[in-house]
Amino acid sequence: DGGITQSPKYLFRKEGQNVTLSCEQNLNHDAMYWYRQDPGQGLRLIYYSQIVNDFQKGDIAEGYSVSREKKESFPLTVTSAQKNPTAFYLCASHHGGAGAKNIQYFGAGTRLSVL
Amino acid sequence: GQQLNQSPQSMFIQEGEDVSMNCTSSSIFNTWLWYKQDPGEGPVLLIALYKAGELTSNGRLTAQFGITRKDSFLNISASIPSDVGIYFCAGLSLLSYNTDKLIFGTGTRLQVFP
Numbered sequence: 001d002g003g004i005t006q007s008p009k010y011l012f013r014k015e016g017q018n019v020t021l022s023c024e025q026n027l028n029h030d031a032m033y034w035y036r037q038d039p040g041q042g043l044r045l046i047y048y049s050q051i052v053n054d055f056q057k058g059d060i061a062e063g064y065s066v067s068r069e070k071k072e073s074f075p076l077t078v079t080s081a082q083k084n085p086t087a088f089y090l091c092a093s094h095h096g097g098a099g100a101k102n103i104q105y106f107g108a109g110t111r112l113s114v115l
Numbered sequence: 116g117q118q119l120n121q122s123p124q125s126m127f128i129q130e131g132e133d134v135s136m137n138c139t140s141s142s143i144f145n146t147w148l149w150y151k152q153d154p155g156e157g158p159v160l161l162i163a164l165y166k167a168g169e170l171t172s173n174g175r176l177t178a179q180f181g182i183t184r185k186d187s188f189l190n191i192s193a194s195i196p197s198d199v200g201i202y203f204c205a206g207l208s209l210l211s212y213n214t215d216k217l218i219f220g221t222g223t224r225l226q227v228f229p
Contacts, residue, residue, distance in 0.1 A: 004157075031215055042118055042203065042221040043158075050215070058216075090157050094215055101165070102146045102207045104217055106157030 030096030121220030
């Protein structure tokens with residue numbers, strides 16, 4: 001089945017620890033995105049990547065890092081510099097290019113909590 | 116970052132009632148999308164709109180792209196218990212067209228009582 005797979009579903013972070021959230025897509029999409037969701041605040045963009053080996057900061061990139069070494073993978077690292085990491089993290093992808101209809105497709109999310 | 120004004124924030128309705136929610140922006144959009152999110156899951160696309168004035172249906176759902184290009188609404192007719200969830204609007208403004216960065220509303224939480 002084609003889709004976006006996020007893992008793990010639940011993740012716990014200790015103080016001072018870096019954790020990495022996985023996002024893999026087999027849709028052959030060019031663009032991938034990471035969002036953070038807090039109650040009552042909608043989705044806020046952390047990082048996005050429109051092509052392999054290139055990525056851009058979103059609105060709340062501080063304390064996060066990403067890489068895009070392969071088209072199908074866009075992992076997000078929540079670093080110890082992110083002081084309030086507890087949230088629901090969503091990965092999305094988009095076909096990209098002219099005529100792509102601007103539709104982003106989402107994974108099932110990872111819920112990160114601090115121990 | 117910019118967010119869309121989405122209202123109402125929450126709705127508590129009885130099964131069978133119709134529902135209406137809307138999103139407004141201070142800037143012009145050329146794409147409006149409506150998503151539904153079930154608890155603990157990712158958003159799923161319901162309807163996509165690309166032209167001012169466009170009216171599109173998906174079963175009991177109907178959405179419209181406002182004539183001014185600064186708003187959109189979503190209607191749900193004859194609600195059923197599985198309509199429960201959070202509904203998000205999302206849009207692509209002309210300023211963000213080359214980055215494909217969507218702007219999201221804050222969501223409308225819908226609760227349906229039997």
